[in-house]
Structure formats: C-alpha cells, structure tokens
Amino acid sequence: MAKEKLKRSNKFLVYENIDNPKNTISLSTALDRMLNILELPMDMSDVETIKKAIKLRNQMMHYEVDLSIHELRAKYSTLFEFLTSFHFRFLDGELHNFIEDHLWEEEANLMEFFRQEFFVYNSEEVHRKFPKDFLESKYIEEYLISGQAYPRVRYGNEPIRKWNETYT
Numbered sequence: 001m002a003k004e005k006l007k008r009s010n011k012f013l014v015y016e017n018i019d020n021p022k023n024t025i026s027l028s029t030a031l032d033r034m035l036n037i038l039e040l041p042m043d044m045s046d047v048e049t050i051k052k053a054i055k056l057r058n059q060m061m062h063y064e065v066d067l068s069i070h071e072l073r074a075k076y077s078t079l080f081e082f083l084t085s086f087h088f089r090f091l092d093g094e095l096h097n098f099i100e101d102h103l104w105e106e107e108a109n110l111m112e113f114f115r116q117e118f119f120v121y122n123s124e125e126v127h128r129k130f131p132k133d134f135l136e137s138k139y140i141e142e143y144l145i146s147g148q149a150y151p152r153v154r155y156g157n158e159p160i161r162k163w164n165e166t167y168t
Contacts, residue, residue: 050082
C-alpha cells in the first residue's frame with residue numbers, strides 16, 4: 001500500500017531512478033518517501049508498525065522466520081488491522097470495498113481474532129494471555145545472562161544507535 005500511495009501521487013516515486021524507471025524502490029525507501037516527500041501525517045506508531053511489517057516481510061522472504069503459527073496469525077491480524085486504518089486514511093476509504101467477496105469471511109475472522117485476542121498496553125498491541133508478564137516486567141531492574149548482570153532499559157528509553165555501530 002505504501003508504493004500505491006506514492007504511485008497515486010506521482011508514478012515515478014516508486015522507482016529507484018526516476019530518469020530510468022526500471023527497478024522499484026524498497027519498502028523502507030517507500031516509507032521514507034511517504035514521510036519526506038508526501039509528508040503524510042503518520043504518527044510514530046504508524047511508522048513503527050510499517051517498520052515491523054518490513055522486518056517480518058524480509059524474514060519471510062529469506063526463510064528466517066522462527067515463529068509459531070499462532071504468533072504469525074497474531075502478527076498478520078495486527079498488520080491487517082493497521083492496513084485497514086491506513087487504507088481508510090490515505091487511499092480510497094474502506095479496505096473492505098476492495099476485498100473480493102469470497103475473502104470476506106476470512107476478513108471477518110481476522111478482525112474478530114484481533115478484537116478478541118489483543119489489547120493495547122503502552123501503545124503496543126499485546127496478546128491477552130500475556131498481561132501478567134507485561135505488568136510484572138516493570139519491576140525487573142536487571143537481567144542476568146551467563147552470569148553477567150545487564151540493566152533493564154525501560155520502554156521509551158532505548159539508546160539510539162547508528163546503523164553502523166556494533167553491538168557488544
């Protein structure tokens with residue numbers, strides 16, 4: 001949908017090189033162009049959701065997904081909920097109007113799954129079975145890994161690292 005939004009603004013925005021429109025851009029570049037060229041009014045949660053979708057897509061394309069079917073269904077449901085919102089805000093209204101009739105039942109199942117299984121905690125959708133873990137985690141001050149204590153970094157206080165910094 002990111003590339004579709006760009007294409008509707010200018011058909012050349014989906015190409016790496018507008019002078020030689022051959023290869024299309026990556027989803028990360030599409031996100032950058034939506035923010036910097038189209039200046040779409042997306043909030044940080046929108047941007048983070050798109051980044052998570054890009055990461056999951058890349059894991060799937062490179063066979064690096066190590067998630068259960070339940071976890072994948074939960075992620076897919078969350079992404080579908082986001083796409084419904086994105087489509088309504090930035091494309092042609094209701095996404096439902098563009099879903100083929102024979103897929104309406106699956107659409108309804110995804111929406112119902114999302115509503116039953118998730119709640120919002122600290123601006124993130126979390127599965128309803130894990131609230132105890134989330135609530136208890138706020139009391140954890142450090143983690144012990146291989147005998148070494150590491151301080152817990154609270155949500156929102158994550159250090160900002162440059163892409164070329166190494167993690168040690």
